[in-house]
Amino acid sequence: MNWPYVAGVLLLMLGLYTMIAQRNLLKKLVGMTIFQTAIILFFLLTSAKRDGRLPIVPPGPVDPTPYMNPLPHALMLTAIVVMVATTGVALALLIRLYAAYGSLEENVIAERVAAETLPPDAPR
Amino acid sequence: MTRAHLPILPVLLTLAGALLVPIVALASRRAAGVVAAGAAIAAAIAALAGVAQVAGGGVLRYAVGGWAAPWGIELVLDPLSAFTSAAIAGVAAVSLASAGPGARAAFEGTTPRFYALALVVVTGLLGITLSGDLFNVFVFLEIAAIASYALVASGAAPALAAGFRYLVLGTVGASFYLLGVGLLYALTGTLNMADLAARVPAVSASPLFAGGVAFIVVGLAIKVALFPLHGWLPDAYTHAPPPVAALLPAVATKAPAYALARTLLYVLRPDELPVTTVLAWAGGAAVVVGGLFALRQTDARRLLAYSSVSQMGYIVLGLGLANSSALTGAYLHILNHAVMKSSLFMAVGALMLSARGPSLGALAQLAPRPLIGACMVVAALSMVGVPPAGGFFSKWYLLQGAIEAGQPVLVAAILLGSLLAAVYMYRLTEAVWLTAGDEGSPPRQREAPPVVLAALLVLALATLGIGLTNEVIVERLLAPAAAAVAR
Numbered sequence: 001m002n003w004p005y006v007a008g009v010l011l012l013m014l015g016l017y018t019m020i021a022q023r024n025l026l027k028k029l030v031g032m033t034i035f036q037t038a039i040i041l042f043f044l045l046t047s048a049k050r051d052g053r054l055p056i057v058p059p060g061p062v063d064p065t066p067y068m069n070p071l072p073h074a075l076m077l078t079a080i081v082v083m084v085a086t087t088g089v090a091l092a093l094l095i096r097l098y099a100a101y102g103s104l105e106e107n108v109i110a111e112r113v114a115a116e117t118l119p120p121d122a123p124r
Numbered sequence: 125m126t127r128a129h130l131p132i133l134p135v136l137l138t139l140a141g142a143l144l145v146p147i148v149a150l151a152s153r154r155a156a157g158v159v160a161a162g163a164a165i166a167a168a169i170a171a172l173a174g175v176a177q178v179a180g181g182g183v184l185r186y187a188v189g190g191w192a193a194p195w196g197i198e199l200v201l202d203p204l205s206a207f208t209s210a211a212i213a214g215v216a217a218v219s220l221a222s223a224g225p226g227a228r229a230a231f232e233g234t235t236p237r238f239y240a241l242a243l244v245v246v247t248g249l250l251g252i253t254l255s256g257d258l259f260n261v262f263v264f265l266e267i268a269a270i271a272s273y274a275l276v277a278s279g280a281a282p283a284l285a286a287g288f289r290y291l292v293l294g295t296v297g298a299s300f301y302l303l304g305v306g307l308l309y310a311l312t313g314t315l316n317m318a319d320l321a322a323r324v325p326a327v328s329a330s331p332l333f334a335g336g337v338a339f340i341v342v343g344l345a346i347k348v349a350l351f352p353l354h355g356w357l358p359d360a361y362t363h364a365p366p367p368v369a370a371l372l373p374a375v376a377t378k379a380p381a382y383a384l385a386r387t388l389l390y391v392l393r394p395d396e397l398p399v400t401t402v403l404a405w406a407g408g409a410a411v412v413v414g415g416l417f418a419l420r421q422t423d424a425r426r427l428l429a430y431s432s433v434s435q436m437g438y439i440v441l442g443l444g445l446a447n448s449s450a451l452t453g454a455y456l457h458i459l460n461h462a463v464m465k466s467s468l469f470m471a472v473g474a475l476m477l478s479a480r481g482p483s484l485g486a487l488a489q490l491a492p493r494p495l496i497g498a499c500m501v502v503a504a505l506s507m508v509g510v511p512p513a514g515g516f517f518s519k520w521y522l523l524q525g526a527i528e529a530g531q532p533v534l535v536a537a538i539l540l541g542s543l544l545a546a547v548y549m550y551r552l553t554e555a556v557w558l559t560a561g562d563e564g565s566p567p568r569q570r571e572a573p574p575v576v577l578a579a580l581l582v583l584a585l586a587t588l589g590i591g592l593t594n595e596v597i598v599e600r601l602l603a604p605a606a607a608a609v610a611r
Binding site: 036 | 262263273274277287291295296299302303306309
């Protein structure tokens with residue numbers, strides 16, 4: 001059994017479940033972050049090797065076998081930047097949502113949005 | 125010299141514009157708007173030059189930073205990517221050049237923020253279409269998406285909730301795509317599309333491959349707003365500020381639709397998996413369900429948003445059928461839908477400058493506005509599929525494709541979607557033309573700011589122009605692209 005991958009799948013499920021099951025928008029965001037982190041973990045696992053060495057290569061011909069693959073790390077550096085930006089925008093939105101509706105509960109916000117946007121007899 | 129750089133030029137121009145806008149805005153907000161429009165127009169010209177370069181079947185490859193593919197990131201200009209990037213850049217240029225009055229009404233003192241974010245969105249969308257690298261596509265997807273979340277959420281209070289929902293679902297979509305790319309990378313060790321396409325046959329029996337395909341398709345389907353994954357779209361496009369609504373609904377779902385076509389049909393080609401069948405049926409369902417939802421809306425913007433769900437269904441249906449005619453129709457509909465949806469949202473935005481609200485009832489109370497009304501009718505005809513408007517031809521090709529594929533139910537869905545479009549577009553144009561007129565008719569006032577009217581006219585003429593020149597577009601660009609992968 002490849003336990004690190006199992007842990008990755010569990011984290012992925014945990015994140016997805018949190019996003020679906022939680023009513024609170026901040027908790028949904030936490031779930032989203034766990035979900036993204038699981039994907040980053042998965043990418044990094046693809047580069048891992050038992051007793052792998054850092055991919056700093058001396059000049060001259062080298063045997064690549066003992067080195068870890070650096071590409072997934074480089075990719076995930078970019079993905080982490082994307083993730084930070086997304087989280088930043090999400091938190092900014094949550095602050096403004098809380099200021100506008102006084103709550104971060106999904107159903108409470110939905111009620112207050114409906115009350116101010118739709119005339120009472122309009123179909124949804 | 126310039127020719128070799130054509131694949132990267134549109135992306136660079138809009139990115140440079142996005143960086144310049146905040147700097148210029150320090151001196152003058154009005155100048156910032158001019159810079160933004162200039163950057164978008166320059167990108168559109170560069171994209172059109174790219175179309176001229178590859179029309180008939182040429183390919184231009186560009187190694188970013190001089191790192192050769194498959195190790196470096198590659199941008200690829202071929203007929204399909206040139207066509208899609210020109211469609212996106214062209215519509216974005218028209219909508220940004222005419223955004224001034226709407227942006228000043230919606231953003232007041234912060235118009236440069238709108239322009240900078242809009243250019244970032246366009247940069248991301250153009251990057252998706254031009255990139256030849258799967259991970260690079262993810263980065264551009266997210267560049268476009270993060271700026272879109274901010275743009276949508278910059279509307280009045282209900283836009284915040286819509287924006288957050290859009291953000292969560294959009295991120296899930298992008299993450300699924302990334303996970304799929306990761307599985308394929310683990311399997312093949314490459315991210316370059318051309319390289320991957322060559323390695324796929326050797327691994328296509330692996331369950332990892334099936335998983336990768338499934339994650340990529342579901343992720344992009346969320347971004348395309350394919351029914352039943354369209355949950356984010358109606359609220360986001362209803363509550364987005366009018367100048368944002370003239371841009372995002374027209375182009376933001378098109379680049380992911382292109383990415384879906386590119387990865388699925390040109391790179392992965394999972395012939396043993398029933399992916400295209402599922403897409404064709406989901407597209408057919410989207411056409412009908414989106415149309416039915418559009419019928420019951422009383423808010424003009426929401427009506428148009430649900431019509432987008434229906435029209436994106438047409439595109440995905442065509443990709444799913446994947447024969448030559450259906451693909452041609454799907455690609456052509458990317459352009460047609462971008463032009464007509466931008467035109468309609470722009471017209472509704474222009475009407476909202478003087479109307480009491482966005483409901484059909486409020487629009488009906490305005491004095492008649494014949495020019496805006498006429499432009500809306502042209503777009504409506506295109507949506508329904510009446511010749512010579514562009515929409516007729518894309519639907520004609522789709523219909524032909526569905527008949528060739530021997531799918532009577534999908535043929536019925538295509539026709540029913542047009543019928544539904546006729547009814548909901550009639551409700552919208554009726555509200556504009558048959559007015560209660562309690563605003564008072566003459567003294568004749570200006571219908572809308574001149575620049576908006578000019579943009580509406582350009583889009584209406586483009587709708588007719590695409591219809592009249594569709595044979596050239598299809599022959600020189602779309603038919604070679606479709607023939608390369610058609611069943």
